[in-house]
Amino acid sequence: MKSRTSVITIVILTVGVVVLINILAGRFFVRLDLTEDNRYTLSKATKELLRNLEEPVTVTAYFTRKLDPSFDNIRKEFEDLLAEYHSISKGMVVYDIKDPLKDEKTEQEAQQAGVMELQVQVREDDQFKAQRAYLGAVIQMGEQSEVIPAIGQTQGMEYSLSTAIKKLSVKEKPVIGILQGHGEPPLQQLQQAIYALQVLNEVEPVDLADSTTDLSRYEAIAIIAPTDSFPQSHLDQLSRYLAGGKGVFVAINRVGADQNSQWGIPVTTGLETWLSQYGVEIGNTYIVDVQCPVVTLQQQQGQYVSIKPVQFYYFPFINKFADHPVSSGLEQIILQFASPVNYTGDSAVSFTPLAMTSEQSGTKSSYSLYEVD
Template sequence: MTMKRKLYTSVTLLIGIVVMANLLAYEFRFRLDFTEGRQYTLSKATRDILAGLDEPVTVRAYFSENLPAHIQKARKDFQDMLVEFASRSRGQVMFEFINPNTDEAKEQEVAQKGIRPVMINVRERDQVKQQRAYLGATIDYGDKQEVIPFIQPGAAMEYALATSIKKLTIARKPKIGFLQGHGEPALYEMPQLNQQLQILYDVQAVTFSDSTSVPADVATLAIIRPTDSIPANHLAKLDTFLGRGGRLAVALNRVDGNLQNGQGNEVTTGLEGWLAQRGIMVDAAFVIDAQCATIPIQQQQGFFMLQTNVSFPYLPILSTFANHPVSSGLEQVVMEFASPVRFTGDTTLRFTPLAFSSALSDTLPAPAFFQINKDWKQDDFKARNICVAAAVEGPMVAGGTPTKVVLVSDGDFIINGPPPMQGQQSQQRQVEPDNVNLLANAIDWLSDDTGLIELRTKGVTSRPIAELSDSAKVTIKYLNFLLPVVLAILYGIWRVRRNRKVRQQRMAENYDEVK
């Protein structure tokens, strides 16, 4: 009895200590963050922004009530983040939560601010009904206001808040130039990237002429998928730009494919030769990968033509990234006809591979003919972890200022396409969020030293399934089938032996009693 009392006393004391520790932590906002990526710990970049506030910032969070648990968690996470912001800013950040669903006038007021409701499914009394839900916020600083129209559950909330506050408080945005005039897409053909960059930068087009080059106030220049030849005098202007310490982001097509005729060919603009002179080689070859996207094809099924999706290794899905500010936190980037990147320069430059193909990949030289219906086997992929994106640091021009260059060997991975013409359907597509993050991170790393780059991918939830070999798939298949049967048989044998032993012990005891 004494041992039981001691056990109960110890358990009661332990529970009391845990409860008291939680109460004290909640009262004094002391928490230990054990989440992956330290999701609830404010970064140095955010703390620096909050420390520099000269005026109060008011955050009004518009969240509906009585939401499903997984969406309600987003409200709690956002509130916890605001509490941290208020604490770190020493009261300069104030916030309130408002339920717009209380009356129609309030819904109209919220809509005028740019926050639109989303329709969610709610289960009530064994029935599923749709409910208008608000998950947005406004940030006010002086007479300026920023809007977060939708707070995605599980998204990078710290980045959304920190960048909105910085956008309101920054006096002058750095300028980012996008080179035009050689077949590059216009800014309106990259709306997802443009929207991301305009938070912190002044984005503008840059066109070369005999009398103009890169403006002096442009610190970073982006060259996205040129399709026409770049004249030598324009390449010389790039030399001048890099020589004065300008930063360069390049998304280059070295090969291109046409699914209509099933052919892939080499692309030459002159930019690849200019990069090769600096030791950055982009080979005229296709990267093929067993971990890839699919394309729709028409197949005959009896009397009907049906559209089915087939894997197309020329569209690799990248999930292996370097631990670098440009690529850290990325989980899935989809490429289109990417090429291998390698370094042939000297030790004055530092070459850092950023993104790689999977462990089942290979390269095919251009020109190539696509076999759309080919049944790809594991033996078709004899290479692994081929570099398709890289960063280079150092003096790119003899006697010039050290600079930075980021190269991605696919120029189409970030392009949405042209907007619709009047009366026509949209030709724009949605690109993967991490496609946008990759190039936005690159431009941040080249242009911005605040550290906000680390927050953009904080809180991502994508977890793609790793590609398995054929032998591993067979092993797992039979293991799933046979293991429960084997365990049941072993358990039955153990039960039989145990019951036999118990029966023998009872018979021996009865025999001794009779004797």
């Protein structure tokens, strides 16, 4: 009898907790996250963004219903995400969910907004068939709008949605200059980086040879993979720019590689000497690391060609990152013919290494064959 009473008590308590959660969920949307990696917990940056919105944001989600369970799960996750955004923003984010295949007018509306029509596989009567579907959203603030053309997976949903809202909410964007004129890749080859920068910034090319260029209008200047030498006058301009309190991002190759001869090639632009004046030393060496990818090596042996998988130590895998906003969220990157960076300047200046090689790494002179073992 006592056991039965205990069971009844547990059932009543369980039902009571469920009812309480449902009541609270009706007033305050709360998404419980029991996953080990907190994948359903909004980031601090997203919460801060939503709590500081000055204008209302309208999200119109276009999702086809009655698809394969995997696609239905994407829709449900996005609905839950929108509900959480609405709750945290205290109603500043409102949303509507439409099925474009419900009527022709809604489908035209989705297409004109930039939401992609997809072809997905659905199971019907134990057979798979192709079906048209929409899985996208339009985010609007005032007269401006951003579109997420297609949402193919639950991972990255928050990033895509928050990025669109952030892009709309920033009224006065600082200008970032991308240096040109020293063999740097043209902006057309940097589209992915430029797209990411344009969320919070305006991006423009900068030519130091143009006497009319006013560097003071740029919040920062990025120097990416130059191959030609910098005239002293250009280095002097950069020094004056830094002295004015602005920032310079430098991504340069100190060593290269001749794929035909397999000999290392030192890369000298003058930037390495200029950087050393500020205590930043870029070694004229290769980084080699046992933690590296496996490449396929073809070798001619008489009339036959043998294929052999080998480790290529000159492309280190990097998975050790500093606890810093710049490297936050990075899990692993691969560097090609990288060189070590050290700081030898004023100890009063803060120097933070953002990415570190493994304990099984070392260096090798650039004046040598880069051998494949």
